[in-house]
Amino acid sequence: MAPELGFLIDMDGVVYRGNRAIPEAISFLEMIRDYPYLFLTNNSSTTPQAVLDGLVRLGVRHCGIENILTSAMATASYLQQVTPGFTYYAVGGPGLHAALAEYGTADEDAPDYVVVGEGEGLDYHAVTMGITMLLRGRSKLIGTNLDVNLDGTYNGKPAVLPGCGALIAPFQVGSGMEPLFVGKPSQVMYQQGLNALGRKPGEVFMIGDRPETDIKGAAQIGIRTILVTTGRFKRDDPYPAVTPKPDLIINSLAELDIAQLKAMVHA
DSSP: OOOOOEEEEOOBTTTEETTEEOHHHHHHHHHTTTSOEEEEEOOOSSOHHHHHHHHHHHTOOSOOGGGEEEHHHHHHHHHHHHSTTOEEEEESOHHHHHHHHHHSEEOSSSOSEEEEOSSSOOSHHHHHHHHHHHHHSSOEEEESOOOSEEEEEETTEEEEEEOHHHHTHHHHHHHTOOOEEOSTTSHHHHHHHHHHHTOOGGGEEEEESOIIIIIHHHHHTTOEEEEETTSSOOTTSOOOTTOOOOSEEESOGGGOOHHHHHHHHHO
16 A cells, blocks of 8 residues: 655755745745645744735645644644643734634733744834743743744835844843743644644654754654755855754755655655
8 A cells, every 4th residue: 555645845945046046946836736735834924825926826726724824834733732821922923813813802900821933023112021921920932933034125125124033132132931832843833733733753754854843843853854955054165063864965856756755754
């Protein structure tokens, strides 16, 4: 019997660079169209619909909202699991606010969680409110992901944007509280991905361009890993210490074929 396959796929640096699609990635997505797959992104500022619209503009077909999992979505789902009907104070972009509102209720007095993600919204008021809640109430500090920066645009120009790992620092330092992070490399997000695919870890391949997030978290939960050098990590870069090595390092997704991946699952 043919092995079941599933795919978790990072986007920036894997499917596209900036606002341009990577042609080999579009061809690979066509090849796996009949297998369950999920785009995983640590960017919590964008809504799933906006992510989907961007993918469609790049030429990605056979994709729907059900194929997208952002760290904001993963965070909201996790908080609902551990604290049904939770209350929150959110600092971040529209994707974070929309995801949290689906399960919880905004509270600017004494929320269960102060949740920080990417995007605009961090100012003196937000920092003051958040620190006060953390120190005077029962609030816990949650970060959507560990990334300290991400590639993007600002004022219409390419820029390196601050990630959640940087934006959460004022709350962490001001309160002395260690945050819980949900996005990659946290196993929380990877387990949600496995659940969505309906696959066991050994049947799933994580394809990413960052060893310290994409590869590390997936390997720790038993997911097979493929590192592609079309993004941040290059062949000549030193591999991060205490980070599991990927099952494959490839220069392009054109190097993969279904028969090869099935053989790896059988091995």
